[in-house]
Amino acid sequence: MMNDGILIDIESLVKKYGNLTAVDGISFAVRKGECMGILGPNGAGKTTTVKIIQCISPSDGGTVSVFGLPAGLSQRAVKAQLGVVPQENDLDPDLTIRENMELFGALFDMPKKTVRERVNANLKFVELYERANDKIVSLSGGMKRRLLVARALLNEPKVMILDEPTTGLDPQARHMIWQRLRSLKSKGVTMVLNTQYMEEAEQLCDRLLIMHKGRILKEGAPDELIKNEVGEEVVEIRNHEVKGILEKLGGLEFMHEEVGDTLYLYCRESRDILTRLAGFGSLSVLRRPATLEDVFLRLTGRGLNE
Amino acid sequence: MSESMLSHRIYYVWKRNLVSYRRFAIPSFIASLGEPILYLIAMGIGMGSYMGLVDGMPYLNFLAPGLLVSTSMFSATYECTFGAFVRMKIEKVYNALIVTPLTVEEVVAGEILWGMTRSMLSGFIMLGVLLAFGIPNWKSFLLMPLLWVAVGFFFSSLAIIVTSFAPHFDFFTYYLELYIMPMFFFSGIFFPLDRMPAAVKVISHFMPLTYAVRVSRSFIYGNADWSVLLNLAALIIAGLFIFYWAMHRMKKRLIK
Incomplete structure (x- = not known):
């Protein structure tokens, strides 16, 4: 009925x-x-x-x-x-x-x-x-x-x-x-x-x-999914030794994922992360708002679906 | 198969084909009539002039009733093989139709009804040609539409089955070359079957066109009797079985 x-x-x-x-x-x-x-x-x-x-x-x-x-x-x-x-x-x-x-x-x-x-x-x-x-x-x-x-x-x-x-x-x-x-x-x-x-x-x-x-x-809902699954912001770091970075960021609240040459950090607020990374020398860092694409790729994997 | 699978909606499928056909009417007319007229002239007049009487009549007259049903068979066959395949596979017409309240069965029935229409149309035109050749007599033609319906129904349904298996266009060549063409030549259109070797006679019994040619000849020359009715009934009953199978097959092809 x-x-x-x-x-x-x-x-x-x-x-x-x-x-x-x-x-x-x-x-x-x-x-x-x-x-x-x-x-x-x-x-x-x-x-x-x-x-x-x-x-x-x-x-x-x-x-x-x-x-x-x-x-x-x-x-x-x-x-x-x-x-x-x-x-x-x-x-x-x-x-x-x-x-x-x-x-x-x-x-x-x-x-x-x-x-x-x-x-x-x-x-x-x-x-x-x-x-x-x-x-x-x-x-x-x-x-x-x-x-x-x-x-x-x-x-x-x-x-x-x-x-x-x-x-x-x-x-x-x-x-x-x-x-x-x-x-x-x-x-x-x-x-x-x-x-x-x-x-x-x-x-x-x-x-x-x-x-x-x-x-x-x-x-x-799309915005709910983003907030719950990845947070508010994403920091992308390219071409760097992951372990060193993660050690440096110890104690901060974030989730991370490593795919190919890129390390993704998902967090509510990226300021603290960026401050600490600033002391790290020449890093290729991109900070952006989290999107549905992040949710999607986190859930389905960043590999190819073939 | 429940009865509710078929309804007045069959008409919509038929109507769609009619609207589409109006655009291609003239070329498709010529294509479907060229061949039988060619046979009529080449064989009937050309060869006929070297032959004596066949079954007690001039060869052209012997040939005419058979061509009157074979043209009908060819129309139904082309329409429901090549025509149906284009609609199904290339134009995606069936996909669009079955999303609406129409069932696959109605789509198939509508296609077959359209095949019958084409087969009837070709029959009438061939009839006009024969009358122009002066082949008697117009009164005996009154029964012909009944036969065209039966021929159109059988061969449209059979063609839909072939289409339901067809992966590509070339597939139809097998059907035409290995079934339709042999039937055209060995169904008693071009020569009386009773003088043929026993093997040909046996094979001809499995060729539905044989029955149709027999019926046509007796309609045209006014010597119809009960056996003719049996031939016609056999064609219609076989057609019904083929029709149900066609609906079943198409459903298998379209519904995954």
């Missing part, structure tokens, strides 16, 4: 592809009006998770309830109330922008008049109204993404699912998408957002799941 405004409720979800466990017993809930981010590297299980929510992939264990209904392949009622921006562009290249939108709207059994009104309104919303009669091939990558957003909104979904909506876009196009999504958020649209961009997660998400190898490593 639906309670406390929980729209999506996932309990111990497992998904396997042959021998590979893509999702390994994750649990989380999405509440009405929030933007829930799933942050993780390639292969973390983000897309698999949302495909199960979308009722286009069966699970191998656990329960997934969407709008109080069990997710499953034949669950039309769930699909009818979701708006999906897929990772891979699936706009119909044989059709114009308007035809794409109108045919898609019809799939939700909406009256023709409603479809036409919403197509116009949504094309205006993503600033593609003037291009309505153009072919899909004439659009840039960013325009295609915007059109996918407009298309996903046609059925006025209860929840929007965005699977890496800005991957592969240039900065201008990315910011344009973020603006549109923030505007939807302010209208109270609930979102589930898969991303591998820290900035995207920080800009848009109220809550974040950090996912890695099919598991959820941490959950929380």
